[in-house]
Amino acid sequence: MTLEDIGWNDEFEKEFRPYAKKGWVPARLIRDNKISYGALLDGPRELEVIMSGKVYHDASSDAELPAVGDWVALDLGGDDEDHVIRARLERQTCFSRKLPGKSSEEQVMAANVSVVVVVTDAGSDFNPRRMERYFMLIDRSKAKPVVLVNKSDLFPEELNISAKAEIEELNPDADVYITSAAKNEGLEVLKQYLKPGVSITIVGSSGVGKSTLVNQLMGEEWQWTSEVNELTGKGRHTTTARELIVLDEGGILIDNPGIREVQMWTDETTLRESFLDIDAIAAQCQFHDCKHGSDRGCAIRAAVESGVLPVERYESYLKLEEEIEKLKKRRKKRQMNTERRAKRDHKVKARNLADRIDYEKRQRPERY
Ligand SMILES: Nc1nc2c(ncn2[C@@H]2O[C@H](COP(=O)(O)OP(=O)(O)OP(=O)(O)O)[C@@H](O)[C@H]2O)c(=O)[nH]1
Ligand SMILES: [Zn+2]
Numbered sequence: 078m079t080l081e082d083i084g085w086n087d088e089f090e091k092e093f094r095p096y097a098k099k100g101w102v103p104a105r106l107i108r109d110n111k112i113s114y115g116a117l118l119d120g121p122r123e124l125e126v127i128m129s130g131k132v133y134h135d136a137s138s139d140a141e142l143p144a145v146g147d148w149v150a151l152d153l154g155g156d157d158e159d160h161v162i163r164a165r166l167e168r169q170t171c172f173s174r175k176l177p178g179k180s181s182e183e184q185v186m187a188a189n190v191s192v193v194v195v196v197t198d199a200g201s202d203f204n205p206r207r208m209e210r211y212f213m214l215i216d217r218s219k220a221k222p223v224v225l226v227n228k229s230d231l232f233p234e235e236l237n238i239s240a241k242a243e244i245e246e247l248n249p250d251a252d253v254y255i256t257s258a259a260k261n262e263g264l265e266v267l268k269q270y271l272k273p274g275v276s277i278t279i280v281g282s283s284g285v286g287k288s289t290l291v292n293q294l295m296g297e298e299w300q301w302t303s304e305v306n307e308l309t310g311k312g313r314h315t316t317t318a319r320e321l322i323v324l325d326e327g328g329i330l331i332d333n334p335g336i337r338e339v340q341m342w343t344d345e346t347t348l349r350e351s352f353l354d355i356d357a358i359a360a361q362c363q364f365h366d367c368k369h370g371s372d373r374g375c376a377i378r379a380a381v382e383s384g385v386l387p388v389e390r391y392e393s394y395l396k397l398e399e400e401i402e403k404l405k406k407r408r409k410k411r412q413m414n415t416e417r418r419a420k421r422d423h424k425v426k427a428r429n430l431a432d433r434i435d436y437e438k439r440q441r442p443e444r445y
Contacts, residue, residue, distance in 0.1 A: 078121045081274050082323050084189060089148050092166050096150035101163055104151040105189075106143055107321040109335065114143060114162070116151060117321060126151060128162040139182055140173060141165075145320065146188035146276065146331055172218040172278065174342055186336045187278050192270045193220045196258075196281035196290060198228040199240035205247060206351060210343045211280065212248045222251040223270060227286045230257040258289040267294065271328025278331045282340050291332065294324060341408045345401050355394045358386060 083105050093103055108115030116126045128143055136142045143149055148166040173185045193215045215222040224244050229237045237255045244253045256263035270277060279287045322330040363374025380386035
């Protein structure tokens with residue numbers, strides 16, 4: 078397997094030249110362990126690496142820190158020494174989200190991904206608002222949006238077709254297909270995107286068929302979970318790790334829990350945004366901390382009384398925080414599972430990043 082097989086190209090090569098002179102080597106990050114990263118190198122070889130204090134301090138925001146999918150310049154350490162990220166190459170695409178709420182902090186889910194596949198279905202998962210949200214993220218990332226209306230075997234053909242049409246109307250740039258991952262129907266359309274060196278990622282709600290799709294793409298011999306070695310966390314394929322899979326027929330699949338989590342975040346933002354009109358009315362309340370009950374000067378109450386705001390709509394607004402709370406619980410659960418896995422798979426050498434950098438400085442003072 079070559080570097081090109083995992084996404085290396087001329088542009089990266091050019092940018093890397095000065096780093097090569099320093100004796101550093103290119104590597105692609107495939108896993109974010111918070112303290113360390115999993116990196117894939119020529120060979121292929123997988124290493125656990127850490128970022129240098131300089132890379133950490135030079136980043137003016139979290140989004141500038143190395144992320145899954147990034148290409149980095151790696152300073153290989155000898156035995157018992159750390160392998161250190163000295164620089165991050167410019168991202169050619171960047172699939173990221175802004176954290177909800179007041180924070181404007183951006184979080185990178187996957188760098189250098191050319192195609193984002195959104196999986197949905199024509200049934201209970203179908204949600205044009207959520208789909209719009211995905212499209213916004215993909216559009217900003219510069220990746221190509223592809224949508225699969227999956228589980229086609231469960232729904233009448235007309236329903237699948239109208240779901241497809243509705244999605245196409247939302248975004249003329251998106252390629253939309255009707256598929257059944259379980260029956261391996263319609264998936265051949267993905268071949269046109271899965272070219273050597275092209276990275277794709279798959280998003281969509283839980284249970285919509287992402288893992289089933291991945292299994293089909295990997296071919297019969299691959300089992301997404303059962304073939305993963307419990308100790309190393311690596312798949313049976315020697316050329317790949319679970320988070321970055323080089324498909325036999327070309328194409329690089331990037332998948333991790335952080336990317337999968339985008340759906341919950343998307344749902345929260347969509348929920349909030351669907352009540353912007355009520356937020357606007359609430360902003361007119363006389364008191365900042367108005368409970369919209371018997372409070373004096375309540376604009377919400379006035380709007381309900383005058384019929385401007387239907388009472389049912391106000392009631393569903395009241396459930397909003399409850400819904401978001403539910404989403405957060407699910408997110409937390411998923412995060413805990415991920416962390417548990419990361420701890421099991423990798424030895425955590427220090428409690429936090431600052432300790433980690435400190436440790437490195439003490440080990441190799443000559444580099445600072
Ligand atoms: N009938 C039908 N069932 C499907 C199809 N694709 C997936 N399923 C089933 O849906 C269930 C969930 O599928 P998964 O592939 O695990 O869903 P996922 O999107 O990976 O879910 P998370 O891992 O929670 O994100 C499984 O029981 C699959 O067999 C399909 O095209 N048709
Ligand atoms: Zn009020």
